[in-house]
Amino acid sequence: MRIAMIGTGYVGLVSGACFADFGHQVTCVDKDVGKIEALRRGEIPIFEPGLDALVASNVKAKRLDFTTDLKAPVAEADAVFIAVGTPSRRGDGHADLTYVYSAAREIAAALSGFTVVVTKSTVPVGTGDEVERLIREANPSAEVVVASNPEFLREGAAIRDFKFPDRIVVGTDDERGRKVLGDVYRPLSLNQAPLMFTARRTAELIKYAANAFLATKITFINEIADLSEKVGADVQQVARGIGLDNRIGAKFLHAGPGFGGSCFPKDTRALVKIAQDHDVQLRIVEAVLGVNDIRKRAMARKVSNAAGGNLRGKTVAVLGLTFKPDTDDMREAPSIPLVTGLLDMGAKVRAHDPVGMEQAKKELPEIEYCADPYECARGADALVIVTEWVQFRALDLARLKAEMAQPVVVDLRNIYRPEDMAAHGFTYESVGRVTT
Template identity: 65%
Template sequence: MKIAMVGSGYVGLVSGACFADFGHEVVCIDKDPTKIERLNNNIMPIYEPGLAELVGNNVKAGRLSFTTSLAEGIEGASAIFIAVGTPSRRGDGHADLSFVHAVAKEVGENLKTPAVIVTKSTVPVGTGDEVERIIAATGTQVQFAVASNPEFLREGAAIGDFKHPDRIVVGTEDEFAKTVMNEVYRPLFLNKSPILFTSRRSSEMIKYAANAFLAVKITFINEIADLCEKVGGNVQDVARGIGMDGRIGSKFLNAGPGYGGSCFPKDTLALLKTAEDYDSPTRIVEAVVKVNDSRKRAMGRKVVDALGGMTEARGKKVALLGLTFKPNTDDMRDAPSIAIAQTLQDAGVTVAAYDPEGIEMAKPLLPFVEMKSGVYETIEGADAVVIVTEWDAFRALDFDKVKALAKAPVLVDLRNVYDPEEIRAKGFAYSSVGRV
């Protein structure tokens, strides 16, 4: 089967490469000629473990190709996926659907053979209806159907998630679309991956509801962590204790500096705006968004406190280890490190930082931060070392070396990577999240 993937960003590129690896013929389409040229030279626009090898192998096998021409790319395709960006719209927080709508119009104008147009991008409820209307308005006489197929990929583990999914959600009640989508995902049936067919609007809601629920879990355990610090509890023990309850589950109960990334911030905000539009308030999600935003700044203040408070902190230097919102990605979107670094700058603190993959993405967002090329170079002369992102490279630090290089033996562990007793025994002033 031929598949066209419109959009070669994170979702489009990973999905397209995986579909090609299943044996489909896939054409990835993007308006950016520089990106397409780099992809044709096997230079990835994002960091994702295993992606360059996956793309290279399938290009070599003739199953994956790249083009800037939508008309050429969709020719003969049975499934045309829309995987373009839907960022939060400036001013009101609604998802910006201008790219999705533009693709729908161009698809309608160039459609020559029957196809299913699939929204892979995360879109608000009702978007599929509008995509269908836009395509129909072009006057095309070719058979088409519009389906929703949200992605559930975790950055840093996207290839595994795509090939071994918890579930595949397809929103359509059209029999032609069901037939095509079953064929698209047929290679996964050997893995017995459950495919759930729903209405289009239900499918669109599933994506937002899933991300909002996970954001709730993260924010809940972060607030419990704050309470643990007050009462003398250990949030990791609490998380294990409640996570063993099958009704709750252990995932997304790791206390930290708050959630970030490409999905949770914009998707929770978009859900709030949809709820407002339909006069159906989502108070829990509203509270989650507010708490998460304030938490990032609070983590910056936690570092200031470790430096001795506002008066003592001014003029001191902090080393931030990790900048991306999570490990194994170069994604800086809404990363907690941004608010933390800004809070430190506001307090008169000099900030140096290192991240294994995120430096280039971080530079324009944090121009006042001195970017370093290694862990110990960053730590040298620091009055405090702060673990912001739990990269593997930070899990086995040489603390004798850290102590020798740093101006003061102060470690603020915002990811609870280390055991408090062990680090304090090495002579460090140590603080973490939800533990005393």
């Protein structure tokens, strides 16, 4: 199959490389000349484990290439995927569909022969209808089917998620469209990946509903963590106790500083706006957004309390800046309101992240960046673990304590055991567990 992937962001680049690895002929298209030139040189603009090798091997095999001109790739394609950004629209929280609609118009002008145009970007319910209208308006003679095929990729595990998916959702009622996309995903049949065909609007809603539900699970366990601290319970054991119930499941029940990233905040806000546009109130999802925002802002106060209630003139070391491990993504990372709050309290902040510091400097230019955790901890009055990078899970605690001015650790990811930290002489604060 010949595939044109419009957009070389996170979703477009990972999807394009994986489709090429299936044996399809894939051309990734982007208007950013610098990005395309870098990709042709083998430079990957995002950090995703294994992606550089996957891109390189498929470029070498001549199954994957990159261009700024979509005309030829779209004209030759059996399927054209729209994988451009849909950021929150400034001011109202709606998804900004400017890039999606612009891509649809350009695709329309280049279509030749029967083609399936697929929205892979996360888009509000009904976007496929508008994409189809725009294409038919721009090119009335086009032989085209517009489908929805939402992505369910976790940053840091995207390649495995693409090749071993829980499900593949395809939204189209057209039999020709189903056949083309069935052929596109046929290589996954050996993995017995469920291929789920739905109506287009249903597929669009599945994506938003999935992300909102996962965000709800995170927020729920965070509130249970707050209660655990007050009543003397251990939230990790609570999470395990409820997660062993098959109806609940253990995933996304890890208490922490709140969710961030490119998807959950944006998509939950967009879902609330979609509901409001249709006179439906999603009270649970609205509460999830409110609770999460408050929680992220409250983490600085948690650090202040652990350090004696006053941070003015003190140095705080922050380990981990990205919203999760194995990515350099800083979008809506909990570290941003945390660091901003610490600075507002008069603290001097030093930080270290294994891969995210270049991105972090754009968001947090006023702090000091350090080469490793021990340099970061040197002279600090408190240390905060914000992102659960594997590099932080086995720190030399004796060395860490020796570097610090005061042995105060606030572990927002619960990666250490309170008894171990107490044995090394730390004042240790975690999330949803007894303070030592």
